Each structure stands twice: as structure tokens, then as C-alpha cells.
Amino acid sequence: MESNAFKIFVVEDDEWYNRLLVHNLSLNPDYEIQSFATGKSCLDQLHQQPDVVTLDYRLPDMKGLEVLKQIKEINEDVQVILISEQEDIEVVVDLLKHGAYDYIVKSKDIRERLLNTVNNIRKEAQLKDEIKTLRKEVKKKYSYQNTIVGSSPATQKIYDLIEKATRTNVTxxxxxxxxxxxxxxAKAIHYNSTRAKQPFVAVNMAAIPTDLIESELFGHEKGAFTGAAARRIGKFEEANSGTLFLDEIAEMDISLQAKLLRALQEKEIIRIGSNKPVKIDCRIIIATNKNLLDEVKKGNFRQDLYYRFYGLPIDLPPLRERGNDIILLAKSFITNFCKENKLEPKTLTAEASKKLLAYPFPGNVRELKSVIELAVTLADDREIDAGNLILDDPTDMESLFTENMTLREYNLRLVKRLLDKYDNKPKVVAEKLDIGVATIYRMLKEED
Structure with a gap:
């Protein structure tokens, strides 16, 4: 027999019916069948790890319920199908409560029902195996070394902090x-923690209009407001038992921060349009590119929420401070991009490496990844040279002043350059220029 055969134990003391069950199940050549006449003989062989046990309710040495309980104690993954003449509904319900997969009444015409039931169990087992495989792949993808590539002291410190974060549910x-x-x-912490099998839900606070954040986080009931055509659960409920990642938390409007604080303290939320609290259990990970303490001093962030969030701080160094990690990351991006696009492996020349190390990478790892993927595409042979690396010229902003333009044109050009640099985020650009977001929108609208 193949080692990966689907194993079925038939436990039946009636010799004729035992042979009938074995014959019916043997119609599928993928099934490996063993038969037993007593409960004890079956239990003694459970170390063989059968996938399914068909079990008679009345055996000469044990009751079917007792055999069922012991099977589940030894290996809860074994699926048990009770097959018996016993038709007392209360007994059947009790068996199902104790973990029986199905109950089939004995008959000569049992073949179709039995084979369908076993086939369903096999399909579910295959699905579970696929899920386990996917979880292993996800965990491997988000291992520390695959998440933050590098060997610099700064990177090693990040590994250490991520490992500490996985041991508890600390914010x-x-x-x-x-x-x-x-x-x-955040994903590396989640997928290496005890919550790895539960949802990871990410919310970008800067990407949600202020008037929709409450509904996005806490959900709403049908008819709670115009357009609420049906109940919707929020991100807190989606992340229940898992991890909720609140990105760019500093962008959250201060008027909503009190409700967020209450949800965290009480471990419950209330959907918009409801008075009924809903219990939640999700780990919180926040992220920001701002100094939250400075935001507290400016009055933009609640002090009590700041202390609630502080937890274990992980500060990611900019790429320009990570030394040779730039080259290690570049090589990793080259390998992945070539593999994904079925290209021949490519390498960096010494001149290309030198150019990368000399560049400050204001866009950090995200910018490096884009630069490398473009370089791989541009390279004609198996080497990526310095000419294939398209990097922003640090004197580029100075070119603004070499053309004759009006002040309005200069301002518009500057705003556009910064929007390109900061992923089209008006709030970030407004902060850099110390102007209002509305001013940026107005300038862009006037151009149209």
C-alpha cells in the first residue's frame, strides 16, 4: 500500500456485515481497509493513524459510545461513522455530541450512503491539508529573515524585538x-504568534474619509444612516481572535479617538445604530511615520490613547542607515522578480552596488524594490550595471529654479513633485510644506 493511502478501520462483530462493509469500501482503490471484531482490537491499532473508523454501536466487549470517546481522546482528527441498527434518536444525538461524524442505520443497501459519507470526509481532509500547507507557506513568507532582509546590527535588533513581540499579546x-x-x-509578528491561524486585518487610517472611519472600525446596523442598506461588521469584528493592524494611526481624527480608546479598554464595540455591545478579542498593532508624543503635545493625539498604544515600540531604521543591507535586499528583490517573471537569474556589477550604496533612498525599501525591478527589466544580459539603475537625481529639485515660471507655477510644480515622492498622499505633503490639505486640493483643481 502507498504510505499516503486513505486508511479506514471497519469495526463490526457480525462477520457477514463486516465483509459487506469492507467490500463496499474496497470499491475505491485509494482506500486501505482493515477490519476488527472488537472495540479493543481497534483501539490497540490506532497508532496506525486511520483517517476514518466505521463503528458498530453494539460490540461484544464495549459500547460504541465508549469506543468513540477513547478514539477522540487518542486522536481527535479521526472521523468516526457509527453504523448500527440502533435507532433511538436520543442515543444518536448523544453520539453526534461526542464527535461522531455521521450515524448510518444498518441495511443491505448501505453502499451509496457509506461511500458518499467517506468521500465527503476525504474531501474535507484534503481541504484541511491544503489549509495547513498554505499556513506553512505564509509563515515561511513572513519569517523574520524573509520579512526584514539584512545582517546589520539595526536589522538584528528588529529580529530580536519581533521575536519578543510574538511571545505575548502586548500592543x-x-x-x-x-x-x-x-x-x-506587523504581519511577521502575527504569523509567528499564537494567533497565526486567525485573521490579520489591516486598516490604513489615512485612506479612509473621516466620516466613514467609525463605520469602518465598528460596523453599522441596517438603516443606521442613509445608504446603510444592510448590517456590516467592522474591522474589529473581522479581526476577532486575530490581529488588527492600524496603519498611519496619527492621521485618525481626534474626535474619534475617544471611541477607539473605549473599545480598547472595554474590549467591546458598539455598531452604529445599535445599543448592544459586541465583545472583541484582537491584538492591536499600530504604525505611524510620525512621532506620536509630538502629536500629543500639538493636541492632535490623545495622551491616554498614546499610552494605551505605546506597548512594545519597534522603530524601523531608514534604509540609508542599514549599510550593506541595501545590497542584500537588492539581491533578494532580483531573485524574486526573476523567479516571478520566469527570467534568467541576474547579478549586480560592482559599479551598480557602489551606486546603490551611495544613494540615500528617501523612499526606503519600497523605493529600492521599484528601482531593482526596473533595473532587471532594463538589463540586456545577465548583469545589472550602474546604467540600469534609475535613481532620483538629488539635484532634481534645484532644476525647479532654472526655469522662468510664475510663483503659482513654481508652487504647483513643487506640490506635484512631492505628491509623486510621497505616494500621492496630500496629508503628508501638506505636513512637509506646512500648509493645509485644502490648499493642495485647491491648487490642483485650479490647474484643471
């Missing part, structure tokens, strides 16, 4: 410049 605050990989760190 984690991840800080760092745009593009340093804050969400990847």
Missing part, C-alpha cells in the same frame, strides 16, 4: 519613515 507600535516595511513587520 506593538511600529514607527519609521514611509517605505521602511511597517506592515511587513
Amino acid at each position: 506593538v507600535s511600529v514607527t519609521g519613515e514611509t517605505g521602511t516595511g511597517k506592515e511587513l513587520v
Whole structure:
């Protein structure tokens, strides 16, 4: 027999009916069948790890319920199908409560029902195996080394903090410049923690209009407001038993921070349009590219919420401070991009490596990834040279002043350059220029 055969134990003391069950199940050549006449003989062989046990309710040495209980104690993954003449509904319900997969009444025409039931069990087992495989792949993808590639002291410190974060459910605050990989760190913590099998839900606070944040986080009931055509659960409920990642938390309107604080303290939320609290249990990881303490001093962030969030701080260093990690990351991006696009492996020339190390990477890891993927595409042979690396010229902003333009044109050009640099985030650009977001929108609208 193949080692991966689907194993079935038939436990039946009636010799004729035992042979009938074995014959019917043997119609599928993928099934490996063993038969037993007593409960004890079956239990003695459970170390063989059968996938299914068909079990008679009345055996000469034990009751079917007792055999069922012992099977589940030894290996709860074994599926048990009770097959018996016993038709007392209360007994059947009791058997199902104790973990029986199904109950089939004995008859000569049992073949179709039995084979369908076993086939359903096999399909479910295959699905569970696929889920386990996917979880292993996800965990491997978000292992520390695959998440934050590098060997610098700064990177080793990040590994150490991520490992500490996985041991408990402490709130984690991840800080760092745009593009340093804050969400990847959050996923690495989640997928290496005890909550790995539960949902990871990410919310970008800067991407949600202020008037929709409450509904997005806490959900709403049908008819709670115009357009609420049906009940909707919020991100807290989606992340229940798992991890809720609140990205760019500093962008959350201060008027809603009190409700968020209450949800965290009480471990419950109330959907909009409801008075009924809903209990929640989710780990919180936050991220921001701002200094939250400075935001507290400016009056933009609640002090009590700041202390609630502080937890274990992980500050991600900018790429320019990670030394040779730039080359290790570049090589990793080259390998992955070539594999994904079925390209021949490519390498960096010494001149290309030198150019990468000399560049400050204001966009950090995200910018490096884009630069490398473009370089791989542009390279004609198996080497990526310096000419294939398209990096922003640090003197580029100075070119603004070499053309004759009006002040309005200069301002508009500057705003557009910064929007390109900061992923089209008006709030970030407004902060950099110390102007209102509405001013940026107005300038862009006037251009149209």
C-alpha cells in the first residue's frame, strides 16, 4: 500500500456485515481497509493513524459510545461513522455530541450512503491539508529573515524585538519613515504568534474619509444612516481572535479617538445604530511615520490613547542607515522578480552596488524594490550595471529654479513633485510644506 493511502478501520462483530462493509469500501482503490471484531482490537491499532473508523454501536466487549470517546481522546482528527441498527434518536444525538461524524442505520443497501459519507470526509481532509500547507507557506513568507532582509546590527535588533513581540499579546507600535516595511513587520509578528491561524486585518487610517472611519472600525446596523442598506461588521469584528493592524494611526481624527480608546479598554464595540455591545478579542498593532508624543503635545493625539498604544515600540531604521543591507535586499528583490517573471537569474556589477550604496533612498525599501525591478527589466544580459539603475537625481529639485515660471507655477510644480515622492498622499505633503490639505486640493483643481 502507498504510505499516503486513505486508511479506514471497519469495526463490526457480525462477520457477514463486516465483509459487506469492507467490500463496499474496497470499491475505491485509494482506500486501505482493515477490519476488527472488537472495540479493543481497534483501539490497540490506532497508532496506525486511520483517517476514518466505521463503528458498530453494539460490540461484544464495549459500547460504541465508549469506543468513540477513547478514539477522540487518542486522536481527535479521526472521523468516526457509527453504523448500527440502533435507532433511538436520543442515543444518536448523544453520539453526534461526542464527535461522531455521521450515524448510518444498518441495511443491505448501505453502499451509496457509506461511500458518499467517506468521500465527503476525504474531501474535507484534503481541504484541511491544503489549509495547513498554505499556513506553512505564509509563515515561511513572513519569517523574520524573509520579512526584514539584512545582517546589520539595526536589522538584528528588529529580529530580536519581533521575536519578543510574538511571545505575548502586548500592543506593538511600529514607527519609521514611509517605505521602511511597517506592515511587513506587523504581519511577521502575527504569523509567528499564537494567533497565526486567525485573521490579520489591516486598516490604513489615512485612506479612509473621516466620516466613514467609525463605520469602518465598528460596523453599522441596517438603516443606521442613509445608504446603510444592510448590517456590516467592522474591522474589529473581522479581526476577532486575530490581529488588527492600524496603519498611519496619527492621521485618525481626534474626535474619534475617544471611541477607539473605549473599545480598547472595554474590549467591546458598539455598531452604529445599535445599543448592544459586541465583545472583541484582537491584538492591536499600530504604525505611524510620525512621532506620536509630538502629536500629543500639538493636541492632535490623545495622551491616554498614546499610552494605551505605546506597548512594545519597534522603530524601523531608514534604509540609508542599514549599510550593506541595501545590497542584500537588492539581491533578494532580483531573485524574486526573476523567479516571478520566469527570467534568467541576474547579478549586480560592482559599479551598480557602489551606486546603490551611495544613494540615500528617501523612499526606503519600497523605493529600492521599484528601482531593482526596473533595473532587471532594463538589463540586456545577465548583469545589472550602474546604467540600469534609475535613481532620483538629488539635484532634481534645484532644476525647479532654472526655469522662468510664475510663483503659482513654481508652487504647483513643487506640490506635484512631492505628491509623486510621497505616494500621492496630500496629508503628508501638506505636513512637509506646512500648509493645509485644502490648499493642495485647491491648487490642483485650479490647474484643471
